[in-house]
Amino acid sequence: MPKKRCPKCESINTQRYGSYQTKSLKASGKRQRRMQRYYCLDCHTSFSERAEAKSTKRYEPSLILKAADLYFNAEASYRAVGRQLHIRPYQLFLWINELSKKAASPLRK
Numbered sequence: 001m002p003k004k005r006c007p008k009c010e011s012i013n014t015q016r017y018g019s020y021q022t023k024s025l026k027a028s029g030k031r032q033r034r035m036q037r038y039y040c041l042d043c044h045t046s047f048s049e050r051a052e053a054k055s056t057k058r059y060e061p062s063l064i065l066k067a068a069d070l071y072f073n074a075e076a077s078y079r080a081v082g083r084q085l086h087i088r089p090y091q092l093f094l095w096i097n098e099l100s101k102k103a104a105s106p107l108r109k
Protein backbone atom coordinates (compact mmCIF):
# COMPACT_ATOMS: atom_id res chain seq x y z
CA MET A 1 0.00 0.00 0.00
CA PRO A 2 1.69 3.21 -1.13
CA LYS A 3 1.79 6.13 1.28
CA LYS A 4 -0.79 8.80 0.78
CA ARG A 5 0.31 12.35 0.35
CA CYS A 6 -1.26 14.89 2.64
CA PRO A 7 -3.34 17.32 0.56
CA LYS A 8 -2.52 20.15 2.96
CA CYS A 9 1.22 20.03 3.57
CA GLU A 10 2.16 17.41 0.99
CA SER A 11 3.94 15.32 3.55
CA ILE A 12 3.93 11.58 3.06
CA ASN A 13 4.22 11.08 6.77
CA THR A 14 0.68 9.78 6.93
CA GLN A 15 -1.05 6.77 8.31
CA ARG A 16 -4.31 5.02 7.82
CA TYR A 17 -7.01 6.27 10.07
CA GLY A 18 -9.95 3.96 9.74
CA SER A 19 -12.53 4.06 7.07
CA TYR A 20 -16.12 4.99 6.62
CA GLN A 21 -18.96 4.19 4.32
CA THR A 22 -20.54 6.57 1.94
CA LYS A 23 -23.73 6.11 0.10
CA SER A 24 -24.12 7.49 -3.33
CA LEU A 25 -27.14 7.42 -5.46
CA LYS A 26 -26.47 6.05 -8.86
CA ALA A 27 -28.77 5.45 -11.74
CA SER A 28 -28.53 1.78 -10.90
CA GLY A 29 -29.62 2.38 -7.32
CA LYS A 30 -27.94 2.98 -4.01
CA ARG A 31 -24.33 2.01 -3.76
CA GLN A 32 -22.11 1.84 -0.79
CA ARG A 33 -18.47 2.55 -1.02
CA ARG A 34 -15.79 2.30 1.54
CA MET A 35 -13.63 5.36 1.92
CA GLN A 36 -10.26 5.11 3.51
CA ARG A 37 -9.35 7.88 5.91
CA TYR A 38 -5.80 9.00 6.55
CA TYR A 39 -4.12 11.09 9.16
CA CYS A 40 -1.17 13.37 8.54
CA LEU A 41 1.40 13.15 11.31
CA ASP A 42 3.00 16.43 10.31
CA CYS A 43 0.11 18.86 10.25
CA HIS A 44 -2.31 16.69 12.24
CA THR A 45 -5.09 16.74 9.77
CA SER A 46 -7.22 13.84 8.78
CA PHE A 47 -8.23 13.51 5.20
CA SER A 48 -9.87 10.95 3.08
CA GLU A 49 -9.03 9.31 -0.11
CA ARG A 50 -10.59 11.11 -2.99
CA ALA A 51 -13.52 9.37 -4.46
CA GLU A 52 -12.24 7.55 -7.45
CA ALA A 53 -11.37 9.77 -10.34
CA LYS A 54 -14.56 11.35 -11.44
CA SER A 55 -15.49 10.96 -15.03
CA THR A 56 -14.90 14.67 -15.52
CA LYS A 57 -11.37 14.61 -14.20
CA ARG A 58 -9.47 14.49 -17.45
CA TYR A 59 -11.56 17.12 -19.15
CA GLU A 60 -11.48 20.85 -19.09
CA PRO A 61 -14.57 22.44 -17.56
CA SER A 62 -14.81 24.62 -20.63
CA LEU A 63 -15.10 21.56 -22.83
CA ILE A 64 -17.90 20.21 -20.69
CA LEU A 65 -19.74 23.52 -20.87
CA LYS A 66 -19.30 23.65 -24.59
CA ALA A 67 -20.62 20.14 -24.94
CA ALA A 68 -23.62 20.92 -22.76
CA ASP A 69 -24.24 24.08 -24.70
CA LEU A 70 -24.22 22.23 -27.99
CA TYR A 71 -26.40 19.51 -26.62
CA PHE A 72 -29.04 21.75 -25.13
CA ASN A 73 -28.99 24.74 -27.44
CA ALA A 74 -28.27 23.13 -30.76
CA GLU A 75 -30.46 20.17 -29.90
CA ALA A 76 -27.73 17.90 -31.10
CA SER A 77 -27.61 14.26 -30.14
CA TYR A 78 -24.97 12.74 -27.90
CA ARG A 79 -23.47 11.17 -30.94
CA ALA A 80 -23.34 14.38 -32.96
CA VAL A 81 -21.82 16.41 -30.15
CA GLY A 82 -19.39 13.62 -29.39
CA ARG A 83 -18.22 13.56 -32.95
CA GLN A 84 -17.81 17.31 -33.05
CA LEU A 85 -15.81 17.57 -29.84
CA HIS A 86 -14.01 14.25 -30.15
CA ILE A 87 -15.45 12.74 -27.05
CA ARG A 88 -17.29 9.52 -26.55
CA PRO A 89 -21.08 9.83 -26.64
CA TYR A 90 -21.19 7.98 -23.36
CA GLN A 91 -18.90 10.56 -21.78
CA LEU A 92 -21.25 13.28 -22.88
CA PHE A 93 -24.15 11.32 -21.48
CA LEU A 94 -22.39 11.30 -18.09
CA TRP A 95 -21.81 15.04 -18.17
CA ILE A 96 -25.36 15.85 -19.14
CA ASN A 97 -26.58 13.56 -16.42
CA GLU A 98 -24.36 15.29 -13.91
CA LEU A 99 -25.37 18.75 -15.01
CA SER A 100 -29.05 18.04 -15.00
CA LYS A 101 -28.80 16.73 -11.46
CA LYS A 102 -27.24 20.00 -10.30
CA ALA A 103 -29.70 22.25 -12.03
CA ALA A 104 -33.06 20.88 -12.90
CA SER A 105 -33.23 21.95 -16.46
CA PRO A 106 -36.52 23.19 -17.86
CA LEU A 107 -35.46 21.59 -21.11
CA ARG A 108 -36.00 18.16 -19.68
CA LYS A 109 -39.50 16.81 -19.57
Ligand SMILES: [Zn+2]
Pocket (backbone or CB within 6 Å): 006, 007, 008, 009, 010, 011, 040, 041, 042, 043, 044, 045
Ligand atom coordinates in the same frame (compact mmCIF):
# COMPACT_ATOMS: atom_id res chain seq x y z
ZN1 LIG B 1 -0.13 17.35 6.42
